[in-house]
Amino acid sequence: MSDSGITDAARAGFDACLADADEEAAVELATGLVASGVSAEDVLLQLVAPAQVRVGKRWESGEWSVAQEHAATHVSRRTVDGIASAAREIARSRAGAGSRGQVLVACSDGEWHILPADILTEVLRLRGFDVRSLGGSVSPHGILSDVHQNGPDVVAVSCTLPWNLPLAYRQIEICRWAGVPVITGGTGFGPGGTWAYTLGADMYAADARGAAETLLRGWPPVLRGESSVQADAVEAYAMLVRQRPGLLEHLTSALRDVCPNLGGRPGPEHGSGTGTGGTGHEEGTGFLGRLLDSLAAAVFVDDERVFTGHLAFVRTYFSARSADSRWLLVMVDALADRLSESPRALDKLSAARRFLVEGDGSHRPG
Template identity: 35%
Template sequence: MTAAVAHEEISRYLELARNGEIAGARAVVTRLLGQGVPPESVIVDLLCAAQRELGERWHRNEWSVADEHLVSGQTQRALDAMFAGGPPVPGDRGHVLVVCAEGDWHSLPAQVVAEVLRGRGWDVSCLGASTPAAHVAAYLDRRPATAVAVSCSLPLFFMGVRRIAEVAHERRIPVLAGGRALGTDGRRAAMLGADAWAPDAAAAAKTLEAWTMAPPVEQAVAAPVPPAYSLLQSRAAELARVATESLERSLPEVARYDGEQRARTLEDLEFIVRFVAAAGLVEDDNVLVDLVVWLGELLGHRRVPRAALVAGLEELCAALVPVDANAAELLRHGLAKSSEFA
């Protein structure tokens, strides 16, 4: 399907938002709406496309974290402005609760889904970023929903998806899951107990429409939590420290790191241990493959050689062996597979 917004408009919006020209960026949105571009197309083909391009520019080290925050903040404001003050859309198709997995503070994807659904006639409550499952439960007890839609941006928050699915199912409410962390098919979502998976807001709307006619007969059941999951989560910082100390003994350049560089190395390795746990939770080593490929590209754009990443992962594998040999093998396998994309 052809996008309703030209690439030039996306670039114009990005530059205006990056430079803090709030009125100018908002004028791009207003002009498109005035030209008859449907609000959903403005959301998907301008704002979502701009966010993807923003992420790529940050990844390539072309734009900074400050740039990312400026543009994301403007996109948040643009979404709010699009629907503020206008006549409410009748929500006669049912009530959908949209949330982010606990721990996930990337609220824009959830808001995009909420606004698309609202534009299609759903009554939508959007709780936004990182809502604990217990609070979701309390909200559903106060205001029951036709369905719960949960967004997950990083595998680190898989357990949050699982917990929200559990509290929704306790109330006989089906769960739809989506977000970049859940991959390109429904397998990870199913492992976490979701009844369906959607790759984007339009697909989410289509699934919910189908559920109005034929809701899930049996609710999905999450796969058992591997015993190693909690162990790896609890010892992630310790494992990162062991691997870093080993790197310092074997690589002189690492031994010369200043305090900030060492702290960043520890943070990255702890992050990877938590990804290993997440990969085990959904039984998908592509969680690690994707991470290592992404990290290799990220560091390469910052002139850090892939050899440094490989050395760190190998030391982490060695640190994992006495704690969980299966986790070490999973990481080693992910590293091997990722080399095919290097």
């Protein structure tokens, strides 16, 4: 048993509930822990959150299908709701203490991994904050509207996918224009939140507990971040966005010519229904578009790790399914051919080529 009171048996039991998509049993197990005296925060952060990480790993490794991953994620979200409800019942006797402050929680624009934001919302509530949550893929306008109507003390932005960084930048900027500090969290902001600070965020926290403690230590939050995104990086990013349709056509054609056997294989799209781009335009553009989005985001924040990190994930995904991933190098070279007049894009593509060639010789086209 850990210091939190959550046993290995409880963790194994919860994993089994997710595997079976057994919502009732999962909620019963988690709320039973809360009723027995385990803190709701510990149940959220040491039972549900790590289990969801394992769900993602099972999908990435090919052990689970997209449908299994979605079903398990649904159970996790319902479990978070159940834990929150149980915690509120226990805390009724402490009513009247007053709010520590108001926090608005939102996922970055384009971000549909909502569970981390849900967990953050409940942890902050447990710590005494008044929290409003706007859910997944919130537009800058949506955030600004809520800021104007409700006047939060701080906005918390969650991002798990680095290719959404340019969209998160717009959210952070609009909060700064409104004079509201921003705390960020999620793997999409890079190691140690490095890209959050590039975008001008005021704070970064690795997890929900860290976010709560950061806010408690520094309340009230203040504007102190400063964007280091360069004007020519924004221009290069905008060029990639404008050229996206033509680049997708070029990539689809290049992939079909070199690796026709890839047609119809499912790509790592988390249930989007897209493929790796051999047979159908719609199949190919969905997945190949993620390569372009990752390259564009790398150009935007001027860090090749955004792009090479995505390539590493894709390579792992295909390796786990015994699929040929030579096409990754083909795609990088095809993009370099079309983007010869964009020094920033070429810089990131050169780094990607080195990553693919030096990391694994099997990625050389043959």
